[in-house]
Amino acid sequence: MSIPLRSLPVGRKARIASVRADGELGRRIRDMGLVTGAEVEVIGRAPLRDPVALRLPGFTLSLRNNEADYILVEPVD
Amino acid sequence: MSYFHHSDEGQPRSELPTLALAGNPNSGKTTSFNALTGARQHVGNYPGITVEQKEGIAHCDGESIRIIDLPGAYSLTAYTQEERVARRVIGRERPLAVMALLNAGALERNLYLAVQLMEMGVPVSIGLNMMDEARAMGMSIDVPQLSRRLGVPVVETVARTGEGLQEYLRETLAFGRRFEGQPWHPLHISYGPDLDPVLKHLTESLDEEGVGCAPYPTRWLALKLLENDSEILSELSHDKPEVMAHVKEHIDEVEAHLKATLGSSAEAIIADYRYGYISSLLRGVLTRRDDIAQRMDLSDRADRILTHQFLGPLIMLGIMYLMYRITFSLGEVPMQWVEVFFGWLRNIVDVSMADGVLKSMITSGIIDGVGGVMCFVPLILLIFMQIAILEDSGYMARMAYMLDRIFRIFGLHGASVVPYILGGGIAGGCAVPGIMAARTLRSPREKLATLLTVPFMACGAKLPVFIVFSGVFFPGNEALVMFGLTLTGWVVAMLAARVLRSSFIKGPATPFVMELPPYRMPTLQGMCIHAGERTWEYLKKAGTVILAISIVVWAAMAYPGLPEDRVKAHEAAVADIQHQIDASEPGSVMRLSLEKALQEEKGRFSEEALRHTVAGRIGTAMEPVTQYAGFGWEANIALLGGLAAKEVIVTTLGTAYSLYDTEEDSATLAQFIARDKNWNIPSVVAFLLFVLLYAPCFVSLVTIRMETGSAKWAAFSFVFNTCVAMLIATTAYQILSRC
Ligand SMILES: Nc1nc2c(ncn2[C@@H]2O[C@H](COP(=O)(O)OP(=O)(O)O)[C@@H](O)[C@H]2O)c(=O)[nH]1
Ligand SMILES: [Mg+2]
Numbered sequence: 119m120s121i122p123l124r125s126l127p128v129g130r131k132a133r134i135a136s137v138r139a140d141g142e143l144g145r146r147i148r149d150m151g152l153v154t155g156a157e158v159e160v161i162g163r164a165p166l167r168d169p170v171a172l173r174l175p176g177f178t179l180s181l182r183n184n185e186a187d188y189i190l191v192e193p194v195d
Numbered sequence: 196m197s198y199f200h201h202s203d204e205g206q207p208r209s210e211l212p213t214l215a216l217a218g219n220p221n222s223g224k225t226t227s228f229n230a231l232t233g234a235r236q237h238v239g240n241y242p243g244i245t246v247e248q249k250e251g252i253a254h255c256d257g258e259s260i261r262i263i264d265l266p267g268a269y270s271l272t273a274y275t276q277e278e279r280v281a282r283r284v285i286g287r288e289r290p291l292a293v294m295a296l297l298n299a300g301a302l303e304r305n306l307y308l309a310v311q312l313m314e315m316g317v318p319v320s321i322g323l324n325m326m327d328e329a330r331a332m333g334m335s336i337d338v339p340q341l342s343r344r345l346g347v348p349v350v351e352t353v354a355r356t357g358e359g360l361q362e363y364l365r366e367t368l369a370f371g372r373r374f375e376g377q378p379w380h381p382l383h384i385s386y387g388p389d390l391d392p393v394l395k396h397l398t399e400s401l402d403e404e405g406v407g408c409a410p411y412p413t414r415w416l417a418l419k420l421l422e423n424d425s426e427i428l429s430e431l432s433h434d435k436p437e438v439m440a441h442v443k444e445h446i447d448e449v450e451a452h453l454k455a456t457l458g459s460s461a462e463a464i465i466a467d468y469r470y471g472y473i474s475s476l477l478r479g480v481l482t483r484r485d486d487i488a489q490r491m492d493l494s495d496r497a498d499r500i501l502t503h504q505f506l507g508p509l510i511m512l513g514i515m516y517l518m519y520r521i522t523f524s525l526g527e528v529p530m531q532w533v534e535v536f537f538g539w540l541r542n543i544v545d546v547s548m549a550d551g552v553l554k555s556m557i558t559s560g561i562i563d564g565v566g567g568v569m570c571f572v573p574l575i576l577l578i579f580m581q582i583a584i585l586e587d588s589g590y591m592a593r594m595a596y597m598l599d600r601i602f603r604i605f606g607l608h609g610a611s612v613v614p615y616i617l618g619g620g621i622a623g624g625c626a627v628p629g630i631m632a633a634r635t636l637r638s639p640r641e642k643l644a645t646l647l648t649v650p651f652m653a654c655g656a657k658l659p660v661f662i663v664f665s666g667v668f669f670p671g672n673e674a675l676v677m678f679g680l681t682l683t684g685w686v687v688a689m690l691a692a693r694v695l696r697s698s699f700i701k702g703p704a705t706p707f708v709m710e711l712p713p714y715r716m717p718t719l720q721g722m723c724i725h726a727g728e729r730t731w732e733y734l735k736k737a738g739t740v741i742l743a744i745s746i747v748v749w750a751a752m753a754y755p756g757l758p759e760d761r762v763k764a765h766e767a768a769v770a771d772i773q774h775q776i777d778a779s780e781p782g783s784v785m786r787l788s789l790e791k792a793l794q795e796e797k798g799r800f801s802e803e804a805l806r807h808t809v810a811g812r813i814g815t816a817m818e819p820v821t822q823y824a825g826f827g828w829e830a831n832i833a834l835l836g837g838l839a840a841k842e843v844i845v846t847t848l849g850t851a852y853s854l855y856d857t858e859e860d861s862a863t864l865a866q867f868i869a870r871d872k873n874w875n876i877p878s879v880v881a882f883l884l885f886v887l888l889y890a891p892c893f894v895s896l897v898t899i900r901m902e903t904g905s906a907k908w909a910a911f912s913f914v915f916n917t918c919v920a921m922l923i924a925t926t927a928y929q930i931l932s933r934c
Contacts, residue, residue, distance in 0.1 A: 137463065140460050140462065140463065142274055142705075142706060143706045143708075144460070144462065144463060145270070145272055145274055145462065145466075146274070146706040146708045147706070147708055148462075148463065148466040148470075149269040149272070149307065149466075150269060150304065150708050150710070151301070151303060151304035151470075152708075153467055153470045154467055155470075156470075161495060161498075162498060162499075162502060164502065164596050164597050164599065165502070165503075165504045165505070165507050165508055165597055166597075166600035166601070167600075168599075168600045169596060169599055169600070169707060171498070171502075171596065171711055174301075174304070175301075175303065175483065176298075176300045176301040176302065176303070176304075176329075176332065176334070176483075177298075177300065177301035177304065177710060177712075178494075178710065178711040178712075178713070179708060179709065179710055179711065180592075180596045180707070180709050180710075180711050181706075181707055181708045181709070182599070182603070182707045185706060185707060185708065
């Protein structure tokens with residue numbers, strides 16, 4: 119079952135199922151290591167609930183909610 | 196001239212063996228570069244853009260080696276300036292080898308850049324930096340195995356302590372020497388059954404048609420074309436437009452096919468395969484043990500407080516306030532030394548030179564002008580030291596993270612907050628460091644919108660004007676006026692940014708995707724080098740221009756002088772009155788009124804003299820327009836003077852109000868203002884708003900030119916801000932004078 123990254127709760131781990139963005143946004147997302155198969159975890163949200171902070175193996179990224187909408191994930195246990 | 200075929204004219208090729216240093220932002224490039232080259236470095240800007248170009252000399256076994264520091268990049272696409280510069284410089288300089296410095300803690304993503312460098316074909320050697328952190332995160336890397344699989348040297352380093360750097364340099368040099376003079380050997384990665392045949396076909400047709408761009412290998416160019424790289428496409432189309440039109444058609448067909456069958460783009464597939472290659476590379480080489488991962492833990496725990504929903508913004512406010520306090524209270528002392536020094540210099544010239552044009556030019560033009568620039572130096576030094584701390588510690592990224600939601604509404608970026616604060620977002624800042632701080636924004640449109648709106652803030656130089664006028668017209672409410680003006684600065688800056696972003700700097704928001712590096716202790720050396728470089732750059736460029744401009748301003752307020760007969764008539768009148776004074780009885784009513792008449796005659800004369808100068812004529816000529824905002828010609832001259840530096844407004848107003856005696860201070864200026872019938876509440880409000888918002892001072896304009904790389908934006912900012920100011924001041928005046 120894949121869900122948009124935006125709706126992944128804080129603390130829940132997931133695996134990226136697909137990245138729907140193309141163009142500049144798609145490129146930036148992929149360059150930062152957000153590709154199919156990568157393991158992510160939402161570790162926090164900014165005080166105004168946007169952007170989100172994401173943990174990938176070895177580093178942390180932040181991206182805006184509307185950018186996270188392009189990323190579908192499958193929660194893992 | 197085309198992008199890649201750079202002419203080497205005027206750029207003597209270095210005799211020294213050259214290496215280039217590449218890596219992701221925050222991988223420790225600057226730290227390594229400094230450790231390798233020490234103070235033997237040279238900073239400049241790549242022509243036309245603000246991406247820094249740094250070169251230095253390192254030593255290895257008694258040999259000197261030139262090292263080029265490439266801008267930090269995550270990839271080698273045409274999307275960001277940093278990436279374009281990085282790949283272009285490699286092609287132009289053809290270094291012996293590229294040192295790809297990786298943050299070992301985020302090895303997969305960092306290899307993404309290294310692999311792309313290898314695909315380009317230049318010899319690459321890999322430095323696994325931040326090994327101390329990687330170990331603390333529970334990572335272990337089989338270095339010999341990785342080196343074997345990639346066929347390049349791999350060395351572990353800790354740039355902060357210098358560990359491994361010399362060895363890394365030595366191995367890179369030896370490796371590069373093996374390929375010296377040979378064509379590049381690109382790494383070939385398989386891009387799967389859908390793209391491999393296309394890539395092969397494209398490469399062959401480019402080769403057949405003789406389309407190319409040495410030293411870049413054809414397959415790399417073909418790959419870039421598949422990745423939809425606009426820069427390479429236009430570069431190749433330059434020579435053979437028909438061939439490329441054909442090639443483009445073919446690529447479009449492939450794209451359409453991929454979209455239909457896989458629902459994906461070539462670009463995305465390429466990235467997936469590249470990451471796939473990296474994972475297979477690391478299989479058995481990299482192991483992560485989660486149970487001892489303390490490094491991240493520490494940073495996460497700090498984040499739980501520092502980006503907490505309520506505490507986070509509070510702490511941020513506190514830090515911003517502290518920064519401002521430190522800069523302007525610590526900076527005040529050396530700033531006064533500079534002022535005292537220039538005052539002393541002025542005095543020396545004053546007593547040792549005979550009165551005349553030359554002396555006036557040296558004191559009012561050169562010394563005051565240059566002194567004005569030098570005064571900013573301590574501030575800039577302090578600001579950049581603190582910015583270096585914010586950046587190196589990782590806190591800057593958190594500020595952007597917390598504020599992005601608000602700033603985005605106005606077409607800006609979370610990171611715009613720092614330039615705004617420094618530029619006067621808290622009254623007392625200075626636009627120059629503010630504009631320079633916009634460098635930390637990696638998104639070009641947001642950066643431009645930020646640096647063009649920073650000058651709307653209530654910088655320290657505007658404060659004297661606010662103080663003088665609010666003291667006279669709003670006694671007891673000075674603080675409120677000050678606060679209102681500071682707030683107005685914010686509102687106008689953000690609204691103007693919104694307007695710019697939907698007109699002159701139109702374009703979608705640059706993707707925010709940003710790294711939040713772990714918190715790190717900044718190093719003193721890094722801080723000093725960073726701040727020193729920026730300050731020197733400011734001194735060099737602003738110093739030369741401001742010198743010329745201050746001489747021009749001085750001349751405009753001194754020339755042309757009144758005709759001989761007017762001067763004679765004035766001198767005669769003065770002598771006449773003086774004569775009568777001498778003849779009158781001391782203390783008598785008669786004498787007092789004569790003394791007053793003398794004062795008035797002198798006042799009239801200096802007013803006439805000023806009106807006669809270029810500045811005076813311009814001020815008078817502007818009256819028909821400025822009268823709608825309630826400004827007279829004296830105010831216009833003051834505002835013109837303020838173009839050089841906002842501090843000048845008060846002093847010019849003093850001159851314009853016949854304060855020929857320079858000893859008089861602003862208290863008497865206040866009296867003059869109070870006495871002048873032209874000033875009333877509406878015109879004062881309009882004037883203060885205008886001073887807050889109108890054209891940036893010359894130093895700011897020079898800085899804008901420097902940072903945008905184009906005089907066009909400096910001119911734009913001049914016109915745009917003045918129009919905004921005029922609009923708001925006139926509206927305020929018209930409304931207030933009617934109610
Ligand atoms: N622990 C650790 N920190 C490092 C190392 N190299 C650099 N740093 C720190 O990482 C931060 C970013 O380094 P910097 O050289 O500015 O990275 P750049 O963006 O690649 O130029 C600074 O705070 C450095 O002190 C290292 O090997 N180990
Ligand atoms: Mg750096």
